[in-house]
Amino acid sequence: MEIIIIILAGILVGASVYLMxxxxxxxxxxGxxxxxxxxxxxxxxxxQLKRGSIPVLEDGVESYADPLPQAMLxxxxxxxxxxxxxxxxxxxxTYKELGTDNVEEMKGVPEDD
Known part of the structure; x- marks a missing residue:
């Protein structure tokens, strides 16, 4: 399951770099x-995508879910x-002020002929 999420994250990074x-x-x-x-x-x-109990110390519970990644998310x-x-x-x-959303037109760069 983790490998699928890693591949999906890589695809999203590629798409975001293309858009940016x-x-x-x-x-x-x-992007x-x-x-x-x-x-x-x-x-x-x-x-690590693992299942476990809530991170509260109780008797009889052996596996806990790590709360740190959830807090970071x-x-x-x-x-x-x-x-x-x-x-x-x-x-x-900037669109209201300059009338365009093209970054090169905002900088004043002339277009190629």
Whole structure:
């Protein structure tokens, strides 16, 4: 099961890099969001997908689920939401100011003939 999640995370990283290298600001924002999901899957797979009881010391329980990857996932989710919201606000503001979402037109780079 972990190998499938690792492969899926690799595919998501590839798709996100492709989107982040494009010229459209919205595609860059979506690529960053997909990269965040890939990182979530990587952290989840590094925490070893195992079943166990809640991490409370009780008699008779032998296997516990590690709470650290779950806490890190929640942190990554909150940070990625804030980053996505900020990037969307900046993208909307630059579109209103400059009238384009093309990164090269924002820089003033002339197009090739």
């Amino acid at each position: 290298l494009s010229k459209s600001v919205i595609r860059i924002v979506v 960053t969001n997909i990269l965040t999901h890939a990182i979530l899957l990587m952290v989840l797979s590094m925490g 929640l942190t990554v989710i909150v940070i990625s939401f804030a980053l996505t919201a900020y990037m969307l606000v900046v993208a909307i503001r």
